[in-house]
Amino acid sequence: MTINHQEIELIDSFEQIAVEIHPSAKEGSKAVAQEIAKLIREKQAAGQKCVLGLATGSTPKYMYAELVRMHKEEGLSFKNVITFNLDEYYPIEPDALQSYNRFMKEHLFNHIDIPEDQYFIPDGTIPKDQIKKYCEQYDRKIEEFGGVDLQVLGIGNNGHIGFNEPGSNLNSHTRLVTLDNSTRLANAYEFPNMSQVPRLAITMGLGSIFKAKRILLMAWGSHKAKIVCRSVEGQTSDQVPASLLQQHPNCQFVIDEQAATELTRFKEPWLTGDCEWTPSLIRKAVTSLALKLNKPILMLTDKDYNENGLNDLIVQYGSAYELNIEEFNSIRDTITGWPGGKPGPQLPNHPERSEPAKKRALIFSPHPDDDIISMGGTFIRLHEQGHDVHVAYQTSGNIAVTDEFVLRFIDFAVGFEGMFDIDKSKSSQILDEAKAFIRTKKPSQKDTPEIRAIKGLIRRCEAKATCRYVGIPEENAHFMNLPFYETGLVEKKPMGPEDVALTVELLRKIKPQQIYCAGDLADPHGTHKVCLDVIFAALDIVKQDDWAKDCWVWLYKGAWQEWDIHEIEMAVPMSPDQVLQKRLGIFIHQSQKDVVPFQGTDLREFWQRAEDRNANTADLYDRLGLQKYAAMEAFVRYHFM
Incomplete structure (x- = not known):
């Protein structure tokens, strides 16, 4: 037999699991939903039940939304579908905000025609002495329905699938497990504080998962890229449970371009x-x-x-x-101390234009502190160099304020009235009611509108103080309070027309020549990504405006990651004194210091993350043989025309 070497496909030769890559999480999710729908219909035509293994978390949300759409718009029926969920926290009530039981009902079961006795989710209320027997029954029930036809999985940053943490046995079955601390940290964004994240969970075992006839593992975002690569290209190891899927005969990873960046074919x-x-x-x-x-x-x-x-x-x-x-x-040529453009003669290789010498710059800040955390040095330098700098705080950020911090401010307000003998008013009544609510608040209870307003006010005041610290006038601070964010929960609404309309209105009011916005797609709770999508949608509307034709857009990264060195198109250096100046600006956000809700897997405070990230960028430039600086803030240009 003669082999034509030109016909051999080498692009995925390092990958030990089939990988399907889509431009975005939405498109990848749609592809998975279509495969599920195809299987359901095939089983219906044959008069058979379709048994699905389902996952929870942020990864499958778009997939569930697409299945709901197909049910409502295309008549996809789930009457022949049996589902088994992978896992559930333990102990937890089924109606708790963080319960996977509640998640599945809100995202799928309440919107389709699946009978209630045909979906099964591990019960987080089973007495501990009965869990072993319950788990055995759970596995037996799967077998009674003929086994799982298609199992949907996500992947944790440490490679866990379901809640099968590193070290899980390949033959393990449904059982009670102790959650790895990194998993608890990663899931902390769902809870008011780390202490309330359960330490235990019930999960289908690797042995149970491997019995599925087909497995689809989904992963979205750059923060999943390293573990995807390790699972697909690395040696199989129980220390990376997802890598064991290399041994499954019919497994496929479905990922977006961001999650694919560490694969050899891209890296x-x-x-x-x-x-x-x-x-x-x-x-x-x-x-x-x-x-x-x-x-x-x-x-x-x-x-x-x-x-x-x-x-x-x-x-x-x-x-x-x-x-x-x-x-x-x-x-x-990417290095510049003039982020608004260096005045004087035209420099063809400079990252920014020289003209106009003084620009209107608009910084979009997803949360009320991202401006100073992510690009504080550049923010300060733009103002000092005479540019007309505006900041648009896209969301209230109220969910990231602890109840304890609210009580501290309420005590101050009440004490202020008492100290100056001010008569009690409606505001005092609101404060009293807010204080009483917090004292009796349950872990699964969301804040009242009044509490959210107080928390939003705290963050607004901190943002205003930051603007004063930098030196920009108060009227240049714009508080957008985009509606998608205001749910009172970690779970946000999708981007809506009103979010885009508010952004278009602000853009046309300011008519900026420079825009800075967060290009960070690895934000654990997704706010940065939604905020970026809102801006992109708004830019698509205004791009034919005369002012927009002379507007450049620069993307910065948030507190979670930095651009790769080869991507950077503008690097703004900082001296040690400027690093300290930025740190003091971040300290203004006292509600975000010391104990930060929803901080993900990184235990450092935001100022520490920012300094380490900026110092690392400067170090990379130094290692490449460029100038040595204390720190650098990095940007990539986005072309929207």
Whole structure:
């Protein structure tokens, strides 16, 4: 047999599990929903039951929304469907806000025609001495229905599937488990504080999951990229439970482009066959090689490129010297102390335009502190260099204020009245009622509108104080209170027309020549992403306006991540004094210090994350052979025209 080597597909040669990549989480979710619907209809046509294994959390939300849409608009029936959920916290009441029982009803079961006796979710109220027997019955019930036809999974940052934490046995069955601390931290955004995150859960075991005839694992966002790669390309290990899926005969990962970035075919595509050498990919290859070998760019040799799969570049440029010089100069030109553009002669390679010398700059801040946390040095420098700087606080951020902090402010307000003998008024009554509510508030209870208003006011005052600290006038602070955020819960509404309309109105009022917005898609509770989608939708509406044709948009990252070094198009350096100035600005947000609700897996305070991230960016530039700075804030330009 003769093998035609040109026909061999090498692009996914490092991957041990089939991977299907979609442009976005919504498109990937739609594809999974369509496969589920196809299976349901095939089973219906054959007069059979369709047994599904279902997951919870943020990952499958779009999938459930699409299934509901298909039921309502396309007549997809679930009367022949049997479902078994993967897991549930323990102990937890089924109607608790964080209960997966409640989640499934709110996102799927209450909106479709599945009979109540055909969906099964682990019971978080079973007495502990009866759990073993209950779990055995759960597995037996799955077998009685013929086993799971299609199992849907998500993946944790530590590789857990269901609540099967690292170290879980491949033959494990449904059981009570202790949650890994990293999992509890990752799920802390669902609870008022870390102490209320359950330490136990009931989960289907790996052995139970592996009995499914087909498995689809979904993963969205850049924060899942490393564990996806480890699971798909790494050695199988019970320390990364999802990697064991390499042993399943019919498993597929369905991910978005963000979650695919660490796969070899994207991270180092030159190792998977021929690739098109765009300027962006060349920079990625050169910077990756320099950092891998711990060499400045100008010290890389022909041998370095040849031994690391980059011979094509040497052939194209003739020598490492020519390539190194070009890339070094290109990266050097991203560094500027003039984020609004350097006044004076035109600099063709400068990240920003020189004209107009004084620009109207609009900073979109998803929460009331993202402006100072994510780009505080740039924020301050724009004002000091004479630009007309505006800040748009997109959401109230009220859910991230602790009840204890509210009580502290209520005590102050009441004490203030008493100290100056002020007559009690309606406001005093509201404060008294708010205080009484907090004293008796249950963990699963959402805040009243009054409590949310107080929490929002606290954050608004902190944001105003930040603007005063920077020096911009109070009228340049715009509090948008986008409606999608105001649910009183971690769970937000989808982006709506009113959110976009409010943003369009503000853009047309200010007519900015520069826009800064959070391009952080790894925000654990999704607010940054929704805020970004709102801005993009608004820009699509205003792009034909005369002012918009001269407007540049810069994306910064939030507190969670930073741009990869090869992506950065503008890097604003900071001196040690400017780092301290930014830190003091972050300290203004006292409600977010010390104990931060919904902070995800990172225990550092926001100022610490920001400083470490900015210092790391500066260190990367230094390692590449560029100037050494204390810190850098990084930006990528978004082209919306």
